[in-house]
Amino acid sequence: MTPRLFELMLKAAGTTVVISVASIGIGLLIGILVCAARLSPRPWLRWPAGLFVSFFRGVPLLVQLLLIYNLLPAIGLTVPSVVAALIGLSLCTAAYQAENLRGGFTSVPRGLLEAADMVGLSPWQQFRRIRAPIALRLTVPALVNEAILILKASSLISVVGVIELTRTAQNLAASTYEPLLFYAVAGGLYLAINWLVAAGGSLAERALRRGRLA
Amino acid sequence: MNKRLFVQITLGLGLMMTTPMMAQAQDALARVKAAGVLKVGTETAFAPFDFIDAAGDHAGFNVDAFAEVGKELGVTIKWVELPWDGVLPALEAGQFNMVAGPATITKARLERYRFLSPVAEATVAILRRAKDDAIKKPEDIAGKTVGAGKATAQLAQLKTFAATLPRPVEAREYPAFNEAYADLAAGRIAAVANSLPNIAFVASKQPGTFAVVLPPFGQKSYFGYIGTKKPDDQPLLDAVQAALVKIKADGRMKKMQEKWFGTAFDTPDVAPEPSF
Structure with a gap:
């Protein structure tokens, strides 16, 4: 592999990382809102949030991407490839992250909240001091897991015209007749990226345990 | 309160759908010329028409041919690369102005798409x-x-x-x-x-x-570039067609065919009625 081709692979890995990380971030924000809506006592918030989760968790990401790219223009919203990929990945991961967060919040022991009521903490204080920190600690491993899943699932966005790591490996494998080499390099790059994500997750978990974060 | 929200959402969605239609007062040719960019959908796994070469660059007959079309129209070419089975659906969705491919000119496709002047034999x-x-x-x-x-x-x-x-x-x-x-x-x-x-x-x-x-087993057929049959797209496709015919007439097409296929084809200016 010439240095120029390796550079192309690295650039493509950059595309994969940027789009995946942006999607995970946007997905986390949407996921927090959806989770809050799902835990709300108001049915008109709970219902749409439940519908959102079941749709984006129930329809394959590949189908979601094709729908966004090919169907949105029909209602006058022509989204460029990168935007379609971002929307698809973000909404899909938002549904999973909302459920991860909900799992964290519903796992907070009732006894703690009853005790908090007893000592007279306000609902906001209970959220800030008890529910959020516990839920966050319980959710971080699932969040790291989800980030790794999205990084790998981002290989699907080539169907809407984003040339990321897998697609670049396919293109170069075809033009150089060296499939083994390029797929091995692509696999190695994915592994390295995901190792960094997992390492970052471990650091965050340790910091949380020592009470440095939240 | 819920009723008001419903009215707002309906109005909002309605506005979203009508705005782009109002923006289409100009046809596709005027919009492409104004933007200075012709968006072309293709697949880069179809050598020698369209592929990534051993240096990692987008190359092939299509790249050369559309560079000439771009010169004739005074626009630059923006390539959108998709897997082939996604290219024609995305054309219909309006993700790009036309498709390079090229595709074999067939009866079934002619019913749905407009083919421009054939660029090579496809048998x-x-x-x-x-x-x-x-x-x-x-x-x-x-x-x-x-x-x-x-x-x-x-x-x-x-x-x-x-x-x-x-x-x-x-x-x-x-x-x-x-x-x-x-x-x-x-x-x-x-x-x-x-x-x-x-x-x-x-x-x-x-x-x-x-x-x-050898010999080829299929029926004689041609490769052509593809556009939609939407009335809005026709002036643009007419312009690309005229550019292709000009490129053929002055010998540039022949040179590109020899460069990429090792031989030149006699291709008609207008896509003939396909036999299948």
Whole structure:
């Protein structure tokens, strides 16, 4: 592999990382809102949030991407490839992250909240001091897991015209007749990226345990 | 309160849908000229028309031909690269102005799309392993497994031809022809059916691995670039058609064909009525 081709692979890995990380971030924000809506006592918030989760968790990401790219223009919203990929990945991961967060919040022991009521903490204080920190600690491993899943699932966005790591490996494998080499390099790059994500997750978990974060 | 919200949402959605329609007062040609950019959808796994070369650059007949079209129209070309089975749906969705491909001009496609002036012959032939002497003529694929690209006219031609053979042919469908070539080299399939310019290029690049089986078995057909039949797109497609005809008339097309296919084709200015 010439240095120029390796550079192309690295650039493509950059595309994969940027789009995946942006999607995970946007997905986390949407996921927090959806989770809050799902835990709300108001049915008109709970219902749409439940519908959102079941749709984006129930329809394959590949189908979601094709729908966004090919169907949105029909209602006058022509989204460029990168935007379609971002929307698809973000909404899909938002549904999973909302459920991860909900799992964290519903796992907070009732006894703690009853005790908090007893000592007279306000609902906001209970959220800030008890529910959020516990839920966050319980959710971080699932969040790291989800980030790794999205990084790998981002290989699907080539169907809407984003040339990321897998697609670049396919293109170069075809033009150089060296499939083994390029797929091995692509696999190695994915592994390295995901190792960094997992390492970052471990650091965050340790910091949380020592009470440095939240 | 809920009723007011409903009215607001309805109004909002309505506005979203009508705004782009108002913006379409100009036709596609005027918009492309104003933007200075012609968006072309394609697949980069169709050498020698469209591929990523060994240096990692987007290359091929399409790149050269559209550079000339861009010069004629005074616009730059923006390529959108998709898997082939996603290209035509995305064209209809309006993700780009036209499709390079090119695609074989067939009856079924003509009903739905407008084909521009043909750029090469598309008649289908068989590619085999160089060392495999069992296939000497196209009919020898009887009883064997033959690969072709998914959703391609070449696959349809293969199936039609296979139906005339004494023993059934297993047609294996691939996301792109590149994967079919790889499986042929690895011995997983006995042959690949694709248009002559494509497989002649593949065989010339790797003479020790592949060989072309002559004559072609399919019916005579042509490759053309594709646009929609939407009235809004027609002025733009007329302009591209005129550019292609001019490029043919002054000999530039012939030069590009010789560069990429090793031979020039006599292609009519207007796509002829296809036989299939």
